[in-house]
Amino acid sequence: MYDVIDIVNHIILRANNNETPITNLLLQKILYYLNAEHLVRKGERLFSDKIEKWGYGPVIPVVYTEFKSKGAGLIDKPIDVLVDEKNHRDTDDKLFGSIYVRRFNDEVFTNEVDQKDLAxxxxxxKKLLDAYSRNPFDLVEITHKEPMWANYEDKIKDHLNLAYSDEELNEYFGDGNKWPWD
Structure with missing residues (x-):
């Protein structure tokens, strides 16, 4: 499994390098579909962070928290991460006692990720950015029609923050015919 914030930063860089707008809403949906595809393809999650069923569809709470100050605005740059010193790996990072700020390095990330996963x-x-960057709410509508969200709509509206399970994602996407980019 990979660090979700590293994946987020990689996506942000790709979007910005291609001059494609990306918002927290679109980022959430991309992460959801990346994780589901990885789960179906490899039998394991892409990242360990849970994905919850929220009013606007799937949300990774830790990612939402990082970008909620942007509101519906564009995300224009990767974020730094506070990490415990024992996981320190880059001399350009700044140490603060036993905590340091890890600056994202896309070259390091792309070299560390399995190349099939990176591809x-x-x-x-790219497919999701090309198809939905102008109207990410289309992806909200798509996720709302999926049974993993639709069957729990009343509970979701009561803010119960239910998590998507690997089993329901595998069951729904396992046939490979329900991706929003096909």
């Missing part, structure tokens, strides 16, 4: 991340991200 899949890049391909799906």
């Amino acid at each position: 899949s991340i890049n391909e799906i991200t």
